[in-house]
Amino acid sequence: MKVQLILATKVKGVITITPEKSLQDAAALLTQHGIGAVVVVNPASQLIGILSERDIIREMAQNPQLSSQTVDQVMTQTVITGTPEDDIYSIAHLMTEHRFRHLPILEDGNLIGMISIGDIMKAQRDMYRGEVNTLEMQLLADDD
């Protein structure tokens, strides 16, 4: 299974934020879209970081005065990215091992989407459900 499979049904694309925005803006964006992370982009729409709930929580633990902070002060700057051709199993393994939950997807250097660990879980769940359904149906056919 490829990443493209997940992106195909998420055509609305990826939610982004610019680095000078406040953490309050970022938190509002996360809440508005019901997501766990935003990609941080420069004016040329290039990926320069990722800001997740976890980044905000980590900062909150150290600095209760969050409102004055900007996105680029808190975001993760070393971002692992994927491509539509990447294998979902490899990404599931990577997320588990490196303990992250969001992967921006680039194509020819352009940001085209983001997949979350929830997307991966759903794709795997649907695949297993499909296989079980198919096998059950064939077993039942044997009984006829």
Added chain:
Amino acid sequence: MSPIGSETNPLRVAIIGAGPTGFYAAGHLLDQKKIVVELDMFERLPTPFGLVRYGVAPDHQKIKSVTKVFDKIASNPRFRFYGNVELGQHLSVAELCQFYHQIIYTTGAQTDKRMGIPGEDLQGSHPATEFVAWYNGHPDFRDYQFDLSQESVAVVGVGNVAVDVARILCRTREELLKTDIADYALEALSQSRVKEVHILGRRGPAQAAFTNPEVKELGEMADTDAFTLADEVKLDPLSEAAMAASADRATARKVEILQSYAHRQPTGKSRRLMLRFLVSPLELTGNEQGQVTAMKLVQNELYATESGSLRPRATDRYETLPVGLVFRSIGYNGVPLPDVPFHHKWGVILNQSGRVVDETHQQPVVGQYTAGWIKRGPSGVIGTNKPDALETVECMLADLAEGVTLQPENSSPDAAAAFIAQKQPNYFSYADWLKVDEIEIARGQAVGRPRIKFVMAEEMAAAIGKPLK
């Protein structure tokens, strides 16, 4: 007027495409307890079931047993089937909007991806799906020609379609006689002079998409010996590490089986099947008549991407494979539907979780939905489309609850039926199909086969005494 989805004002849904996803979507909709749904399913072919009839290999009859589930869905009095009715030819989206509250597109992925190499269009180079549709009796492919006088064939790809094609090429007449393969294909394959079939995968054995039963089946054919090359099925360090990390026993077993094929000795069978790995076609070359005669291959090595996927990378080692027939099976794309937003690169309808979205603003198009391969791309087994269809149906029901549906001018089923009959008087109903099905099975049973298919709509109509206008 009573609310949409009530007994006196049922939710009227048009389903475009009668493959497994269309039926799964129909099943989910008809299962609703609090909403009354009426379905009209449209299919451009006279027969239902899409790839179950025209894609699943004829020697895999058990997989086709899913049609019993679909028959049950179709027996619901709120379900109607209109076969031989094509969107774009007989009906337009705008016309459907006059009669239905919601439309769902489940048309699947119908075309092969191209290899993009020189010589791809030489005579004897074909998309694998054309061959599959031909041997399965698809009416659009009845008159296609494949040069089975060639002795050496390459099948590019290691997915289940590639494996099906290779297996059908290697089967004996006696093996094929137990299947529902189209009669003309049975006769052509019985005269085949094919002696060698090469299945070509660009990555290694651990990444091959085929399943363990499929690879074992390749090794157990009546008159074909299957082999691998020891160097190609030996695991590279990256694959070894990935397999150790995943503890995936099925993949480990698959690699073991493939490695065992490298140590087999020829048993004197007439045909040879070579399962090749870590090779990519670079070019097809031909003779003066424009017929393919050879394939230039480059050997690959694997590397890990940043996200951990193992990808093939060309080396500087090449080889030339003499072949007279080539089938490519490296992926599939959906075909755009008239007036439906489409993602051309990925070959899917533009959608968000099954809601069709417009190209300009990426906002949902009211009342239009999609499911299955035309929604997410080709992946998984037949049953994978069931949860996929459910996701779309949940969107449909959520939109209905919000009052977001099409506003048909006339939502009466009789009005829709009259309109369709006027546009395509030669439509096939589900009752017509059941008669065709019964006759096909009876014809097959008379000679010990699961069924003998009719191919053309005219043959079916004649068999069931249905006058065509």
